[in-house]
Amino acid sequence: MNITKIRKEWWFCVSVLAALTVTAGSTSAATVTVNLRAEATTKTMPDGITTVPMWGFAVDADPVTVPGPPITVTAGDTLTVNLTNNLSVPVSLVIPGQITTMSPVWFTDGQGRQRVMSFTHEAASGGGMAVYTWTNVKPGTYLYQSGTHPAVQIQMGLYGSLIVESTTPGQAYDDASSAYDEQLVLLYSEIDPALHEAIDNGSYGTTGATSTIDYNPKYFLINGEPYSAATGPLPAGVAGDRVLIRFLNAGLKTHAPTLLGPYMKVIAEDGRLYPYAREQCSLMLLAGKTRDVIMTPSAAGAYPVLDRALDLTNAGAASAGGMLRILQVNPAVP
Amino acid sequence: MRWQPYNRGGRLAVAVMAVSSLCGAVAYAEIDGITGSTFNLTAKTGYISGADGLSLHVWGYANGGGSIQYPGPTLILEEGVPVTINLTNEMPEAVSIVFPGQESVTASGGDAGVLTREAPPDGMTVVTYTFTPTRPGTYHYHSGTHADVQIEMGLVGAIIVRPTGYDALDPSTWRAYEHADSAYDHEYLFLFTEMDYEIHWKLEYGLTSQVDTTTFHPVYWFINGRNAPDTMLPAGTPWLPTQPYNCLPRMHPGERMLLRIIGAGRDMHPFHPHGNNLTVIAKDGRLLESAPGLGADLAYSDFTLASVPGQTVDAIFEWTGEKLGWDIYGHAPGDPLEPNEYAPDHGKPFPVVLPGQLEITFGSAYSGSPFLGALGDIPPGEGGLNANAGYFYMWHSHNEVEMVNNDIFPGGLMTMLIIEPHGVPIP
Numbered sequence: 062m063n064i065t066k067i068r069k070e071w072w073f074c075v076s077v078l079a080a081l082t083v084t085a086g087s088t089s090a091a092t093v094t095v096n097l098r099a100e101a102t103t104k105t106m107p108d109g110i111t112t113v114p115m116w117g118f119a120v121d122a123d124p125v126t127v128p129g130p131p132i133t134v135t136a137g138d139t140l141t142v143n144l145t146n147n148l149s150v151p152v153s154l155v156i157p158g159q160i161t162t163m164s165p166v167w168f169t170d171g172q173g174r175q176r177v178m179s180f181t182h183e184a185a186s187g188g189g190m191a192v193y194t195w196t197n198v199k200p201g202t203y204l205y206q207s208g209t210h211p212a213v214q215i216q217m218g219l220y221g222s223l224i225v226e227s228t229t230p231g232q233a234y235d236d237a238s239s240a241y242d243e244q245l246v247l248l249y250s251e252i253d254p255a256l257h258e259a260i261d262n263g264s265y266g267t268t269g270a271t272s273t274i275d276y277n278p279k280y281f282l283i284n285g286e287p288y289s290a291a292t293g294p295l296p297a298g299v300a301g302d303r304v305l306i307r308f309l310n311a312g313l314k315t316h317a318p319t320l321l322g323p324y325m326k327v328i329a330e331d332g333r334l335y336p337y338a339r340e341q342c343s344l345m346l347l348a349g350k351t352r353d354v355i356m357t358p359s360a361a362g363a364y365p366v367l368d369r370a371l372d373l374t375n376a377g378a379a380s381a382g383g384m385l386r387i388l389q390v391n392p393a394v395p
Numbered sequence: 396m397r398w399q400p401y402n403r404g405g406r407l408a409v410a411v412m413a414v415s416s417l418c419g420a421v422a423y424a425e426i427d428g429i430t431g432s433t434f435n436l437t438a439k440t441g442y443i444s445g446a447d448g449l450s451l452h453v454w455g456y457a458n459g460g461g462s463i464q465y466p467g468p469t470l471i472l473e474e475g476v477p478v479t480i481n482l483t484n485e486m487p488e489a490v491s492i493v494f495p496g497q498e499s500v501t502a503s504g505g506d507a508g509v510l511t512r513e514a515p516p517d518g519m520t521v522v523t524y525t526f527t528p529t530r531p532g533t534y535h536y537h538s539g540t541h542a543d544v545q546i547e548m549g550l551v552g553a554i555i556v557r558p559t560g561y562d563a564l565d566p567s568t569w570r571a572y573e574h575a576d577s578a579y580d581h582e583y584l585f586l587f588t589e590m591d592y593e594i595h596w597k598l599e600y601g602l603t604s605q606v607d608t609t610t611f612h613p614v615y616w617f618i619n620g621r622n623a624p625d626t627m628l629p630a631g632t633p634w635l636p637t638q639p640y641n642c643l644p645r646m647h648p649g650e651r652m653l654l655r656i657i658g659a660g661r662d663m664h665p666f667h668p669h670g671n672n673l674t675v676i677a678k679d680g681r682l683l684e685s686a687p688g689l690g691a692d693l694a695y696s697d698f699t700l701a702s703v704p705g706q707t708v709d710a711i712f713e714w715t716g717e718k719l720g721w722d723i724y725g726h727a728p729g730d731p732l733e734p735n736e737y738a739p740d741h742g743k744p745f746p747v748v749l750p751g752q753l754e755i756t757f758g759s760a761y762s763g764s765p766f767l768g769a770l771g772d773i774p775p776g777e778g779g780l781n782a783n784a785g786y787f788y789m790w791h792s793h794n795e796v797e798m799v800n801n802d803i804f805p806g807g808l809m810t811m812l813i814i815e816p817h818g819v820p821i822p
């Protein structure tokens with residue numbers, strides 16, 4: 062059995078897991094092969110004028126997106142990623158929290174020192190290919206991301222979500238406390254347009270900035286898009302559902318999603334189930350962190366989830382923007 | 396020779412003396428705020444004072460027709476009792492209120508906004524929010540409109556929901572939640588915020604389009620709307636008319652202090668108590684319990700508490716001087732124990748030979764003695780701010796850059812805990 066379980070739907074459509082995966086009833090581990098390519102792209106900001114150079118991932122012949130395509134596998138599977146690199150610099154691929162053999166790549170700096178450039182083996186620039194394999198993957202929510210010059214390459218957009226489903230259908234982990242009816246992914250990230258411009262035009266590290274110490278993001282994204290008046294609500298099940306929300310932070314800053322209305326049971330962090338869930342309406346979401354929560358709205362409604370770190374603007378504009386979404390919970394079907 | 400107080404004319408001297416004089420006036424310990432089931436709040440502009448003399452343009456919630464308050468009035472509610480909050484708007488832009496942690500808020504009147512209904516800036520339209528606080532605990536409210544700017548400008552406030560059965564006059568009912576693990580002898584509010592004055596200046600001069608919160612760079616940090624050392628001034632001090640709340644936690648050895656900690660700004664604040672660890676018992680108005688009714692069985696001890704924006708934390712602080720290895724009262728071995736004294740150290744000598752007076756520098760809160768409740772000789776002009784011979788512990792942000800007022804140390808997110816000797820009244 063060789064199943065490539067890639068969901069190509071738009072991120073904000075990702076809600077009903079059962080309809081999208083073919084894991085139900087499957088108990089034997091599969092080998093899942095994903096053909097990813099890394100490539101430059103651009104993203105247009107909500108003002109319709111500003112475009113930002115980005116690097117992103119795509120699967121097979123699909124267009125490049127940021128975040129990269131969501132990857133879903135099942136616990137115990139072997140995940141193989143064939144990465145083709147169409148960028149002008151080497152890249153690599155890591156999944157913090159999943160175990161594999163790492164082969165760091167070193168370089169000699171200007172003072173003759175050996176320093177790490179990539180956490181593991183690289184796909185060479187200009188069309189090079191590399192194969193990355195993780196066996197016996199653990200359930201949970203993870204980021205996949207570049208392992209090369211990560212301060213720059215992750216910021217440029219080389220990240221995406223990996224969801225490893227439990228072998229028990231309808232559960233995020235191997236425990237009944239993680240059972241859910243619906244799920245959605247909220248992946249947080251930021252864009253500093255000046256940094257992207259410098260990396261794109263080659264001035265970063267040469268005539269321009271030499272580090273991200275002056276990092277100053279202007280756009281704050283959920284699932285690749287800042288909020289704007291055009292952003293529709295996210296479907297989040299019906300009243301009484303257990304709605305699993307997988308929070309991921311691929312940005313460089315801490316964010317603090319707050320849910321107005323229902324509470325969230327915080328069940329897991331970095332792909333590890335807590336022994337006891339905690340009931341909160343706020344959530345500390347550190348850079349690089351994933352956290353899983355279950356909300357059980359008792360009533361239908363439109364429930365905002367806003368970044369209480371107040372990254373709620375698009376480049377300083379006064380209208381609502383940034384890391385904000387409205388979760389739409391519909392009435393229960395009688 | 397008895398120690399004589401010297402009033403050196405400093406603000407701190409005024410603070411401590413005034414606090415002492417308040418002692419007889421208040422019969423019981425409660426966080427300052429407004430109570431009831433209907434509140435009329437007005438959003439308007441005003442000014443606050445920084446502890447360095449700064450006068451800063453802010454936007455705030457006022458109680459009725461009063462002046463703005465920073466933070467907004469602390470709403471003290473009762474579990475299960477419905478509340479109505481009417482909001483009118485005298486600011487230059489639309490405004491609203493959201494209530495994180497309140498599960499069934501209804502809003503009516505005004506205009507539809509992104510998060511909730513909003514009051515237009517006409518000084519007349521009333522938006523009405525209603526909800527029933529179904530669970531006791533510590534919460535907050537803030538503007539749900541243009542929130543990156545309006546929270547920065549001051550539109551935040553605390554909410555305390557008293558559990559059913561709470562009676563301010565009966566200490567046996569003093570609990571934050573419906574479990575003895577949250578019982579306390581004293582409670583204090585710690586609402587943390589920060590400000591970037593450039594945003595305030597631009598809005599004061601109408602340069603609205605120049606405001607860009609992505610360049611946010613705070614240089615003032617607040618507890619309950621004041622920078623240190625103003626945190627230690629009395630509540631309601633007349634020269635801080637828009638900052639009525641103070642933060643001067645006081646307790647006796649062996650008592651339980653409840654801290655209601657609210658991350659009301661946009662930054663994380665690592666809050667560090669000296670003297671002992673905090674025991675975190677609740678977050679976001681929910682006891683840290685493994686199952687309902689078990690109490691705070693998931694409570695944990697913390698040396699530096701991560702205050703997260705938008706999150707509330709309840710913590711218990713206790714102090715007896717335990718395990719110092721010497722008798723903090725300076726007892727001889729045969730002396731009777733003080734209430735709640737740590738018996739194993741009773742009568743153990745102070746392990747330091749005190750230098751002579753010419754060899755030391757005197758802190759203004761030094762009583763002249765290392766022992767709790769004891770006064771000693773101090774040269775003329777020294778000390779004077781510790782008339783009860785209490786122990787002072789600095790409680791502050793462990794992000795030490797936040798302990799300044801626009802680059803001047805000490806200040807910012809800092810105050811003092813005072814361990815008072817037994818017999819000293821604490822309001």
Ligand SMILES: [Cu+2]
Binds near residue numbers: 791
């Ligand atoms: Cu300290």
